[in-house]
Amino acid sequence: MALDGLKQWASLNNPAGLNFSGQISLETWINPAATQGATARIISHGRLTQPPMTRNISLTLTGALLSSNEVFLRIDGGTNYVVGTSDGITFHGASAPVTAGDLGGANGWIHLVGTYDGTNWNLSAMVCRSPAWPTR
Amino acid sequence: MGDRLDRDGWADNFSGGIDEVAIYDPPLTPARIWAHFHLGKNGRSGLTITRLAALPRSVGRPERCSTPMPSPDHGQTWSAPSRQAQRHTIPGWTDPKVLPRETVADALFGGLHLRTALEAGRKLPASFFTGSVPHRCNRMKTPYHSCLFLSSAAASQARRRSGSLARGT
Numbered sequence: 001m002a003l004d005g006l007k008q009w010a011s012l013n014n015p016a017g018l019n020f021s022g023q024i025s026l027e028t029w030i031n032p033a034a035t036q037g038a039t040a041r042i043i044s045h046g047r048l049t050q051p052p053m054t055r056n057i058s059l060t061l062t063g064a065l066l067s068s069n070e071v072f073l074r075i076d077g078g079t080n081y082v083v084g085t086s087d088g089i090t091f092h093g094a095s096a097p098v099t100a101g102d103l104g105g106a107n108g109w110i111h112l113v114g115t116y117d118g119t120n121w122n123l124s125a126m127v128c129r130s131p132a133w134p135t136r
Numbered sequence: 137m138g139d140r141l142d143r144d145g146w147a148d149n150f151s152g153g154i155d156e157v158a159i160y161d162p163p164l165t166p167a168r169i170w171a172h173f174h175l176g177k178n179g180r181s182g183l184t185i186t187r188l189a190a191l192p193r194s195v196g197r198p199e200r201c202s203t204p205m206p207s208p209d210h211g212q213t214w215s216a217p218s219r220q221a222q223r224h225t226i227p228g229w230t231d232p233k234v235l236p237r238e239t240v241a242d243a244l245f246g247g248l249h250l251r252t253a254l255e256a257g258r259k260l261p262a263s264f265f266t267g268s269v270p271h272r273c274n275r276m277k278t279p280y281h282s283c284l285f286l287s288s289a290a291a292s293q294a295r296r297r298s299g300s301l302a303r304g305t
Contacts, residue, residue: 001155003150025158032151036150042150
């Protein structure tokens with residue numbers, strides 16, 4: 001699945017089987033483009049909510065988006081892989097630095113796995129660097 | 137995938153390719169992650185992963201991939217396979233203790249895949265592939281000498297499928 005980083009995304013429509021608590025593993029292969037947004041979400045579950053408000057010309061700051069709990073696997077600032085949860089204020093998770101060549105395809109596809117065993121988050125990022133590696 | 141559901145206009149989007157997304161409710165073990173990496177790097181898909189938790193974890197360096205990068209913070213750091221020659225004792229067969237090799241828990245067959253860095257066609261020490269664990273070897277068709285050591289259950293299935301399974305050398 002190729003995403004342009006602007007308007008493309010995919011939703012699984014929140015199936016019941018993906019609503020569980022406790023231990024979890026998030027796994028994927030990615031081939032990230034050279035440029036990523038400030039918070040490039042690869043997998044995300046848990047949406048922002050909006051408080052009751054009336055949209056009109058007199059905007060106020062009281063209608064700011066509220067963050068609900070989210071579990072995610074993402075790239076932050078193009079520099080770190082991050083897995084974890086956040087309620088919008090407090091973050092729990094693990095991170096690992098993006099290796100030179102990961103963005104832009106020089107390292108090929110990257111295997112990302114984030115796990116939570118009930119106590120600790122862990123993040124594994126493994127890359128294949130051979131240009132002769134088969135195209136996935 | 138690729139964004140947060142509200143699509144609020146912030147720079148939340150991922151740019152690039154995403155493949156083989158999987159969510160599990162148990163935490164994957166390092167051995168199982170390693171097996172997924174090995175199996176997925178060639179573009180395989182549709183795997184059924186079984187019995188990996190009981191198998192020895194992988195050691196050695198995959199021949200065409202970098203050393204895995206463990207998470208540097210937040211909890212336990214996984215030990216990454218070393219670039220150095222590894223020696224790994226598998227109960228039931230003889231460890232020659234002379235060659236670098238890697239062992240890979242093979243999710244496709246529910247067994248343990250062992251291969252050496254010795255080029256195919258070169259003579260292996262006589263003791264290398266000996267033992268009482270059922271296995272089958274491919275010494276000529278791959279770049280490396282390799283043997284697949286099967287679990288008892290997988291060996292039984294293999295016997296039923298093919299009617300033959302090499303034992304010993």
